[in-house]
Amino acid sequence: MKIAVAIPCYKVTLHVMGVIAAIGPEVEAIYAVDDACPNQSGKFIEEHNIDPRVRVLYNSENRGVGGAIVTAYKAAIADKMDIVVKIDGDGQMNPALLPQFVRPLLRKQADYTKGNRFFRPESVQNMPAVRLFGNAVLSFLTKLSCGYWNSMDPTNGYTAIRTNVLEELPLDKLEHRYFFETDMLFRLNTVRAVVKDVPMDSVYADEESNLKIGKILPEFLRKHLSRLGRRYVYNYLVRDFNVGTVYSLVGVLLVLGGSLFGLLHWISGNAHNQTASSGTVMLAALPIIIGIQCIIAFMHYDVSNVPTEPLSISLDDLQAPVRQSTNTDLDI
Template sequence: MRIAVAIPCYKVTQHVLWVISAIGPEVETIYAVDDACPDGSGRFIEEHNRDPRVRVLYNPENRGVGGAIVTAYKAAVEDGMDIVVKIDGDGQMDPALLPLFVRPLLQGRADYTKGNRFFRPESVQGMPPVRLFGNAVLSFLTKLSCGYWNVMDPTNGYTAVRTCVLAELPLDKLERRYFFESDMLFRLNTLRAVVRDVPMDSVYADEESNLKVGKVLPEFLRKHCSRLWRRYVYNYLVRDFNVGSLYSICGVLLVIAGTAFGVARWLDSSLTHSPATSGTVMLAALPVLVGIQFLIAFLHYDVSNVPTEPLSLSLQTQEQDAQ
């Protein structure tokens, strides 16, 4: 397997050379992507780096971390790499963990691996409580919108992916900035790719995050709702129509019908000043309760429907058959 590393470079001149030097010999190529860095990260690397594996790529304008990684992904696919590992250049991701991210891909147990800083209690002791709570909320939203109920820490950028899977993704449609990791999971789910978490510890350097929670929260909520709706329509109405589809449709219709009937009876009772009978209350409550049970059954079905068979194995089989 030919393994490459992608390093997005934006204001990382203080740490990027250490990151490059810590990458092991199992890696064949290192793509350092200068994302229109005002500090000239690309030129800095070319002038001071002595590792022959490094190849500096330049984006003509700042495209965010997603745009930088997409540039490296395209280069890796063109160069015939088999696996691409994404490591940030700010020193917060230990390159020594790279074999742990690559191993499930080499063994054919996954198509995409990502870090999880919440696997061990000791790993989160140094994490601020607000950040811990925010990541927990984002993790639940991502599980709901992307369908990977088995993963945690969705904003973790330490990832590894098979290039044969990348070739199936619409790379130019991926989100370019802070929503990149979540959008990547959404796109992978549409392909039924297998995603696995890799336990890792939190490391905080002296770099400050540009992510402002208050500013991006409404945007994140809107994009998660959009991905949830698109995933549902694609997986349960277009590509397949299964028992989960029936659970969800019946559940929504029953909840709406029961709620509408109850509101109508309540308004009628308020206007006529006559209390509703117990039978009327039951006619309103029963569809809502049954509908909620249907929606819970749909959620259970969705959780059990997480992809388990790696896409890369079927893609390799197709390639061998074609040859």
């Protein structure tokens, strides 16, 4: 297996050479992507680098972390690499953990691995409370929109992926900026890829984050709702029509029907100064209660529907050369 490392480079000249130096000999290629960095990270690396594995790639315009990684992904596919590991150049991700991210891919236990800073209580002791709460909320939204209910810490950028799985994804359609990691999970779910979390500790260096919560929160909510709707339509209406579909449709219809029935009678009662009878209240409440139970059943079905069979296994079988068999019995 040929392993490559992708490093997005934007204002990381203080740390990137240390990151490159810490990458082990198991890696065959290192792609450092200068994402139109104002500090000219690419030239800085070329001037100070002594590692023959390093190849500097340049984006003509700033495309964000997603755009930088897609550039490296395409180079890795063209160079026939088998696995690509993404490590940020700001020193927050320890390259010594790389074998832990690659191991499940080599054993064909997963198609995509990502870091999880919430796995051990000790790992989050130094994490700011605001980040801890924000990541918990984003993790729940990502579970809803992407379908990986067994995954946590969706914004973690320490990842590894098989290139044959990458070839199944629409790389040019991936989000380019802060929503990139979440969009990757959404795209992976559409091809039924297996995602596995890798425990890691959180590290905060002296870098400044460009992420402004108040600015990106409305955008994140809109994109999560969009992915949730698309995932539901694709998995439960287009690709398959199953018991989860029935639960969800019946549940929504009952909740809406009961709510509308109760609202109309409440408005009518107020207009005529009449109190609703117990039978009317039950006719409104019962569909809502049953509908909520159906929606809960759908959620349970969706949680149990997380992909478990690695996509790379079937892709390896399809890509394996056809072996010509020889019937030696004819020579006997």
